[in-house]
Amino acid sequence: DIVLTQSPGTLSLSPGERATLSCRASQSISAGYLAWYQQKPGQAPRLLIYAASSRPTGIPDRFSGRGSGTDFTLTISRLEPEDFAVYFCQQYGNSVTFGGGTKVDI
Amino acid sequence: QVQLVQSGADVKKPGASVKVSCKASGYTFTGYYIHWVRQAPGQRLEWMGRINPNRGGTVYAQKFQGRVTMTSDTSINTAYMDLSRLTLDDTAVYYCARVEDSGVVLHWGQGTLVTVSS
Numbered sequence: 752d753i754v755l756t757q758s759p760g761t762l763s764l765s766p767g768e769r770a771t772l773s774c775r776a777s778q779s780i781s782a783g784y785l786a787w788y789q790q791k792p793g794q795a796p797r798l799l800i801y802a803a804s805s806r807p808t809g810i811p812d813r814f815s816g817r818g819s820g821t822d823f824t825l826t827i828s829r830l831e832p833e834d835f836a837v838y839f840c841q842q843y844g845n846s847v848t849f850g851g852g853t854k855v856d857i
Numbered sequence: 858q859v860q861l862v863q864s865g866a867d868v869k870k871p872g873a874s875v876k877v878s879c880k881a882s883g884y885t886f887t888g889y890y891i892h893w894v895r896q897a898p899g900q901r902l903e904w905m906g907r908i909n910p911n912r913g914g915t916v917y918a919q920k921f922q923g924r925v926t927m928t929s930d931t932s933i934n935t936a937y938m939d940l941s942r943l944t945l946d947d948t949a950v951y952y953c954a955r956v957e958d959s960g961v962v963l964h965w966g967q968g969t970l971v972t973v974s975s
Contacts, residue, residue: 752919786961795952795965796902807963839902843960846918847892847904 753778753842755850762855770827772853774840779820784844787816787825790852791836799838800825830855859883861953861966868972874941877969879953886934887911890956893927893938896968897949907956908936943973 754777764770774785783803788796798807800816803823813828827834835857840850864878879891893905906917910929917925926939936953951969954962 784960795954795968796962798961798963801959801961841902841961847894847907849894849902849904851901 753780753845753848755840755842755848757838757840757850757853759853760851762853763857764830764855765857766830766832768830770825770830770834770855772825772827772838772855774818774823774825774850776821776823776842778845780823780842781844783819784842785816785818785823786841786843787814788839788841789834789836790839796839827855859955859964861955861964863951863953863966863969866970866972868974869943871944871973871975873943873973874939875943875947875971876937876939877951877953877971879936879938879966881934881936881955884955886929887931891927891929891936892954892956892962893925893951894954895949895951897946900949903949905938905951910936940971943971945973945975947971948973 756775758773785803787800790796799814804816815826818824837852837854839852860882862880869875887910890907890909892907894902896902905921908915908927915927924941929936953966955964957963
């Protein structure tokens, strides 16, 4: 299975700041099949980015993704209060696996 | 709108089995695969497998082979996940999720907490 390693484990920032989250894969992810999700306590995950850099309808453009191969990044350009949450990456090119998550807190 | 409504929380003893249901509405049930994903307390999401409700075909994660059975009943638009020989490590929130054509998950069930306790 492809192992996804996310860093940092926790990111302490303030509203208005920029957040950069990393997801590194143990082997190349085919066709950029990498997604990012946001999860808040007691809630199911919410899809933010798919195919490494595409945003579903309704996701604000302050969320952006980039990367290919084994290195991927999620950027939140200006943190809003509702963005403080846990973020997971997921690969779906070879079975399905998830990263360990990055907590973005104040 | 698309909805996936799961069965309620359950408590089981070690060695028992649990069956979680996932009732779909708002779309053609047979048109999309269903993933089952679990999340133990403080742990990462863990993919358990998927089912094609149209023909019942399944793919299970190696870790759960022999212990998990995923089924569907197209007459009532419901998917099921049955996990046997439960241990304390199976305590988790179990989610069903609809797989989009792109391969990602846009719609999730609300989650079902399964607690394994002696």
